Amino acid sequence: MTDLRPSAEAELVERFLDAAARGDLSRVSSMLSHVPSLIHQTGTGGWTALMFGARNGHYDVVKELLTRGCDGSSVNASFQTAYDIAKFWGHGHVSKLLGPTDTPKENYFGRETLDRLGLRRTDEEWLDAKRTAAETVFLLFSKLSPMVVGPSREQEAGRTDLQLCRLGHEAVKWLLQKPSTVLVFLGVEKRDPSSQTADEAPWEPPAWFAVGTDEDAAKLLEGGGGGGGGGGERRFFPRSGHKDLLRLSEDEAGVVAQARSVLAWHSRYSFCSTCGGATRPEEAGYKRRCVNAGCPSRQGVHNTCYPRVDPVVIMLVIHPDGDQCLLGRKKMFPSGMFSCLAGFVEPGETLEAAVRRETREESGVTVDLVQYVSCQPWPMPSSLMIGCVAVAVTTDIKVDKNEIEEARWFSRQQVMDSLLRGSHQVLMVPPSQTIAHQLIKHWIGMSANL
Numbered sequence: 001m002t003d004l005r006p007s008a009e010a011e012l013v014e015r016f017l018d019a020a021a022r023g024d025l026s027r028v029s030s031m032l033s034h035v036p037s038l039i040h041q042t043g044t045g046g047w048t049a050l051m052f053g054a055r056n057g058h059y060d061v062v063k064e065l066l067t068r069g070c071d072g073s074s075v076n077a078s079f080q081t082a083y084d085i086a087k088f089w090g091h092g093h094v095s096k097l098l099g100p101t102d103t104p105k106e107n108y109f110g111r112e113t114l115d116r117l118g119l120r121r122t123d124e125e126w127l128d129a130k131r132t133a134a135e136t137v138f139l140l141f142s143k144l145s146p147m148v149v150g151p152s153r154e155q156e157a158g159r160t161d162l163q164l165c166r167l168g169h170e171a172v173k174w175l176l177q178k179p180s181t182v183l184v185f186l187g188v189e190k191r192d193p194s195s196q197t198a199d200e201a202p203w204e205p206p207a208w209f210a211v212g213t214d215e216d217a218a219k220l221l222e223g224g225g226g227g228g229g230g231g232g233e234r235r236f237f238p239r240s241g242h243k244d245l246l247r248l249s250e251d252e253a254g255v256v257a258q259a260r261s262v263l264a265w266h267s268r269y270s271f272c273s274t275c276g277g278a279t280r281p282e283e284a285g286y287k288r289r290c291v292n293a294g295c296p297s298r299q300g301v302h303n304t305c306y307p308r309v310d311p312v313v314i315m316l317v318i319h320p321d322g323d324q325c326l327l328g329r330k331k332m333f334p335s336g337m338f339s340c341l342a343g344f345v346e347p348g349e350t351l352e353a354a355v356r357r358e359t360r361e362e363s364g365v366t367v368d369l370v371q372y373v374s375c376q377p378w379p380m381p382s383s384l385m386i387g388c389v390a391v392a393v394t395t396d397i398k399v400d401k402n403e404i405e406e407a408r409w410f411s412r413q414q415v416m417d418s419l420l421r422g423s424h425q426v427l428m429v430p431p432s433q434t435i436a437h438q439l440i441k442h443w444i445g446m447s448a449n450l
């Protein structure tokens, strides 16, 4: 990113970028094998090797760079991605490699790695067999914190260095016998159909369960038994704050979103909301039935018996001039951080109406056009963040001090400086795991998948 690097290094980068520009695949590969960090280096005008490869239509080089983890979302000094460059120069086969793809946008916590197999939730025989099968995976949650393994230092969000402990039946057997333990069937592993060969025996995909308990964490850590995964220290997330939940891989974050939300529901809805009686889990953890035989909730289908989801609209409000966006900050935000406005959808309200009402209440700004962009499960405890962009028709700001401390219009340039250059003097946007970050990126015109 800087021109002040020592000359030997500068020369190396120059040769690497040149190899990519010429389409010299073997040279690019061998240089990367020796100096992997070259992949992120930029030359004049902020051009990466990927951009040079894309500029000259070198399919093999672009493919190699992407395979090696090159970040396709980085932009040059003119805010072009490698995709923009390939498209501009008419290299259709290369731009296809670089996306944007037609797959729906996926936010952190949104990945579905398990097949939920909802129809099996009432199949007691099948569930019983899965509960004791050797390959079955159990995830342990103590007071809604998952047991993880990984380094305990460097607590900042954004690191994806924590792994869920994958325990076997032996390790959790003692817990499953306790009446207070909640067991939730999460699903079975999916398999890429292309990886199966015709003569292979049918594959029984391993089942995953979440185990929820209020047992003392220290006792759980010592009694954990075998299983786990990777090296590092086993521990539970600290309960103060959810930052650690943002340090999982995308795959594991998706599983945690499901598990934590359902377990949180069990912990908050132990009593029947119709008669106040006790309830007990059913349907592999996806239902609670009232034990009171005369309770109306036992007749017919009632939403009080099923895990809840709370819809929240979160919106990036665009200035009528198209070149500024409205962001607000809550008191509890780190200093300098502003984010999208958001609020719960009320009963009997459309998403569009909720966006208009919340924006008006929180900022005094009136919006007209509302467009859905993407959504994100947010398992603290069980929200569904419904991401929209909305176009303002007024610009005067009057904040509701109970909800937010300050709201401001930020220019596209200010947003880009924060998002792409890491300059936080004026504005710090929320981390990339949040849908707010992705909505802001979406407005800037970048591929939110990357």
Ligand code: ZN
Binding pocket: 272, 273, 274, 275, 276, 277, 290, 291, 292, 295, 296, 297
């Ligand atoms: Zn009841």
Ligand code: MG
Binding pocket: 342, 343, 344, 358, 361, 362, 403
């Ligand atoms: Mg509100």
